[in-house]
Amino acid sequence: TQLLEQSPQFLSIQEGENLTVYCNSSSVFSSLQWYRQEPGEGPVLLVTVVTGGEVKKLKRLTFQFGDARKDSSLHITAAQPGDTGLYLCAGARGQGGKLIFGQGTELSVKP
Amino acid sequence: GAVVSQHPSWVICKSGTSVKIECRSLDFQATTMFWYRQFPKQSLMLMATSNEGSKATYEQGVEKDKFLINHASLTLSTLTVTSAHPEDSSFYICSASITRGSGEQYFGPGTRLTVT
Helix, strand or coil: CCCCEEECCEEEEECCCCEEEEEECCCCCCEEEEEEECCCCCCEEEEEECCCCCEEEECCEEEEECCCCCEEEEEECCCCHHHCEEEEEEEECCCCCCEEECCCEEEEEEC | CCCEEEECCEEEECCCCCEEEEEEECCCCCCEEEEEEECCCCCEEEEEEEECCCCCEECCCCCCCCEEEEEEECCEEEEEECCCCHHHCEEEEEEEECCCCCCCCEECCCEEEEEC
């Protein structure tokens, strides 16, 4: 059973297009992180959202945490080839700090 | 800040031998370190959670006698793959958190293990 459903799992778009990645769960998370990973490297933390309804922006990336803290979205405006990579959402539950990862979204932005 | 290193970045070993992977937090003390395994084009699979000075907590299905974890200090954790087999070939990634329970983890660059 996948506790954090991430979609789409694959996305291939042209430079300049917009896209949205979704992470959904029936569980409540204390916080949710978004990471970006390039081949052969470890994930890099992009953002942490904590408060329900919170919206954070990182240049062309907009992250939103659902009001009930069960879902989140990542929106990229005017995608660039440099945005290509694996995007991972991960929710934190409990005191141990363990993360539950979504399946990941493999994004390819073609010039 | 919040830099995590791993060593080695890649290793090739023969079947039946053991391999040790180090994970270090370079500019902070990590309350907790985590070990993950990742297959190509897939997400991360948590193997175990490690706190300094105590035994690691392994996820269901992960053999603790095969994947030995030692957390000697607040900046160093090691994963030893014992009696490695080709099916253990994978990308192993560690992470560290600064604040216990915060959920915010900083990842190392990963170690590519190939068992021949």
